[in-house]
Amino acid sequence: MSRVAFGDRGLLPLIGGTPMAWIPADRSGHTGFHAKVESAGVGGMKARAAVAMLTGAALRGELAPGATVVESTSGTLGIGLAVAAKSLGHPVILIVDDELEPDMRALFAAFGVRLEVVRRQHPEGGWQQARLDRLAQILATVPGAYWPDQYDNPDNAAGYADMAREITDHLDRVDVLVATVGSGGHCAGLTRALRRRRPGLRVIGVDSVGSRIFGQPARERVMRGLGSSILPRNVVYPDYDEVHWVGPAEAVASCREVAARTCLAGGWSTGAAALVAGWAARRDPGARVVTVFPDGPHRYLRTIYDDEWCTARGLFESVATRPVEIASPNLVEVSGWARCAVVRDPAEARVRV
Ligand SMILES: Cc1ncc(COP(=O)(O)O)c(C=O)c1O
Numbered sequence: 001m002s003r004v005a006f007g008d009r010g011l012l013p014l015i016g017g018t019p020m021a022w023i024p025a026d027r028s029g030h031t032g033f034h035a036k037v038e039s040a041g042v043g044g045m046k047a048r049a050a051v052a053m054l055t056g057a058a059l060r061g062e063l064a065p066g067a068t069v070v071e072s073t074s075g076t077l078g079i080g081l082a083v084a085a086k087s088l089g090h091p092v093i094l095i096v097d098d099e100l101e102p103d104m105r106a107l108f109a110a111f112g113v114r115l116e117v118v119r120r121q122h123p124e125g126g127w128q129q130a131r132l133d134r135l136a137q138i139l140a141t142v143p144g145a146y147w148p149d150q151y152d153n154p155d156n157a158a159g160y161a162d163m164a165r166e167i168t169d170h171l172d173r174v175d176v177l178v179a180t181v182g183s184g185g186h187c188a189g190l191t192r193a194l195r196r197r198r199p200g201l202r203v204i205g206v207d208s209v210g211s212r213i214f215g216q217p218a219r220e221r222v223m224r225g226l227g228s229s230i231l232p233r234n235v236v237y238p239d240y241d242e243v244h245w246v247g248p249a250e251a252v253a254s255c256r257e258v259a260a261r262t263c264l265a266g267g268w269s270t271g272a273a274a275l276v277a278g279w280a281a282r283r284d285p286g287a288r289v290v291t292v293f294p295d296g297p298h299r300y301l302r303t304i305y306d307d308e309w310c311t312a313r314g315l316f317e318s319v320a321t322r323p324v325e326i327a328s329p330n331l332v333e334v335s336g337w338a339r340c341a342v343v344r345d346p347a348e349a350r351v352r353v
Pocket residue numbers: 075076077180181182183184185186187224225226267269270294295
């Protein structure tokens with residue numbers, strides 16, 4: 001594999017360095033919050049994690065020059081890995097599932113990425129477990145293949161140190177971090193760096209309804225990106241002061257509201273992050289609230305921003321305007337926006353109140 005096409009380090013210098021947007025007050029009455037606009041960086045938010053995981057593996061001798069990188073993804077990490085791996089001289093195989101949007105498949109094909117498409121969900125572990133099962137088969141057949149394992153690889157979180165630096169270069173103080181949680185990587189990386197400067201930082205995790213991460217039962221989920229049907233080790237439970245679960249109807253309403261008001265648009269996680277960041281800014285008007293908008297709108301033009309698609313799924317029918325409060329993460333199964341101030345590792349039952 002040659003690296004000369006883009007110069008010695010390919011597109012790596014163009015990753016990150018994203019702008020911070022001020023999202024002003026809306027009709028719900030919040031005072032506004034800051035959002036890191038990750039769609040403005042080459043390869044998107046996950047290119048940061050991808051570079052950290054690949055360079056870390058190369059340094060440890062786990063990834064040989066020119067070796068194939070194999071990863072399971074719902075899309076965003078795939079784009080980041082494609083950019084990072086191309087720049088570093090590695091071919092990529094991505095394990096995706098049937099629900100990956102046609103536009104994303106076309107983009108991966110254009111990037112020269114080999115896609116392995118999983119057609120059936122695992123009965124308990126959903127698409128994620130089905131993709132991981134296929135990944136194990138592929139790893140066994142491709143000599144020297146390297147699996148970054150975004151769910152459990154500490155380099156995923158370490159890849160967000162630069163994002164934290166960019167935030168603190170822009171703001172002298174951050175009081176509240178609102179972060180969507182999938183692998184847990186960006187929340188863990190940002191929390192570690194931001195709490196070093198401000199130990200009292202409050203951290204609010206944003207999960208999807210039907211996700212197992214914070215102790216709810218795993219269900220089929222409409223939303224992609226945030227949420228998980230497995231328990232990633234990159235979720236640092238003691239970091240969180242509270243968790244919110246957001247449903248697809250609220251995420252759609254929030255995406256559309258932010259887009260209409262600012263012309264900034266993104267996907268499910270952007271809508272969920274904006275909803276909860278707005279809530280946090282309303283709850284504490286003096287606090288400086290920061291969140292991350294992980295990706296842009298293009299992947300979602302035929303779903304979140306398509307009236308017919310949303311109507312067919314009942315996503316305009318009932319939208320919560322405030323979270324239902326629950327006393328314990330597994331007390332009741334939530335079906336829409338909910339909040340819990342007790343965060344527990346479902347695997348270890350560690351508690352932080
Ligand atoms: C679009 C999108 N938003 C948010 C997340 C959650 O980020 P993290 O994996 O760092 O928890 C992901 C993870 O895949 C994602 O793809």
